[in-house]
Amino acid sequence: YSVFQNSGPFTLNAVAIYHRLKHSISPLNQDYSMNKHFNFQIRDINQTNIAKVIGACIETNYKCIVVEHCSKGTLEDVLGSTEITLDAHFKFSLAIDIAQGMTFIHQSSIHHHGNLSSMVCLIDNRFSVKITDVGLRCLYSRMKTDTSKQEYINGCLWKAPEHLRNDDVFGSREGDVYSFGIILQEIITRESPFSLETLDIGAKDVVMKVKEHHYPPFRPKIDVPPKLVEMFDLMRRCWSEDPNERPAFNSMVKALKQMTSKFGESGNLLDNLLKRMELYANNLEKMVDEKTQEVKEEKKRSEELLYQILPKSVAERLKCGLRVEPEAFDCITIYFSDICGFTTISARSKPMEVVDLLNDLYSCFDAILEEFDVYKVETIGDAYMVASGLPQRNGHKHAEEIARMSLALLKAIDSFRMRHLPDEKLKLRIGLHSGPVCAGVVGVKMPRYCLFGDTVNTASRMESHGEGLKIHMSEPTTNILKKYTSLNIEKRGNIEIKGKGFMTTYWLLDGCKTTETHSITS
Structure with a gap:
């Protein structure tokens, strides 16, 4: 039922604030014994695996509890994170921490927890578990809980069957052991409680089946790795239907440490801490490598997009923060084309059909351009503009590159079909002209590589005065x-x-001159 919302400093220590969601609780100052219980029993708890409680505010409009800050979030968060690797050693360490914290609670005047789950097990920056919500059963009885809400139903997945049958909100020591068994299932599988069952029939029906007297009892079904078989056996004992058959936490601490020592884990506190820090460092290194790779891939995608908008040489100067000076070219060749009757086609088509038409056509053209030493300058509606000889000069080859590209585009348009008008063929009108231009980057937002000069105008006139x-x-x-x-x-x-x-203008025809026609045909 707890949601962490803020963190901040308190007497030079980091603390976390979490809220009881939409529960109605009578103020603490109305109950002297309750206030005394909070001040002297809960705040004075000092154990390694119990989250230190700093204070609480339970007013009409604002209810929160202040505890020490645990930077890794809850056990539920850590188990669900794909970025954190958990080997068998680590899983046993988590289980031992919880068992040690619960041993302290069961041997103290607090008696039992009553609301144990992976959501109240916090993980600090050393990957140690610290149990919170300790000794707050006095608050549970004052809460007005809507039992129909999914939040409440999900919380019941950790509750012992005897408490579900009696609607018991206080819990018991035996109920804590059952809840620990469900947490062990989460640690072994890194899945939520009853993950397969809730996926199959839903959390509400799972809770109903746990309440009912079945033989064998309704429990989670899981696959167990070889190294965790003994933990699995302990888990099954914890969720025994008979509360008296469930083991005590102090015996489970010893059992878990014995299991751990069988595959080389030392019981020494310093050794365990060093191993956790090493695992944390490895996880952190892996996360840094993954983030670095993500940044590199994102940078590569951004550069590829930039190179599609601007020439590579120009883009490289802009990336370095250099000014792109306008550049004069003595002679290049420019290609212009448009679709004959495009206005009529647009009038007969829906806007999305026009977009699809141009996208299909220009995707086809763009693929053909890859085969030639040309640069696509821009498209405006059905107009398509290409140049050769810039930004990289190619001597006298610019005219031939544009000419052969034009022939390839005409060949492609012959087999091109519109999706919404498949029986109609498009007619492409093409114009070419060679001459001097000046090229440069224009604009700051959405900069464009533009060509200037009378050569551009003349090439456009060649297209507009041509034929389909x-x-x-x-x-x-x-x-x-x-x-x-x-x-x-x-x-x-x-x-x-x-x-x-x-x-004086000319037509470029498909194919080469024959031996009989060495000169240009009049």
């Missing part, structure tokens, strides 16, 4: 291809280009 399923080229691009390649080119003629006047 054809590659329209300017004369500068054609001259480079004619000089360095044997690609098949056809002259279109002089056409008027918006904003440019009349220009």
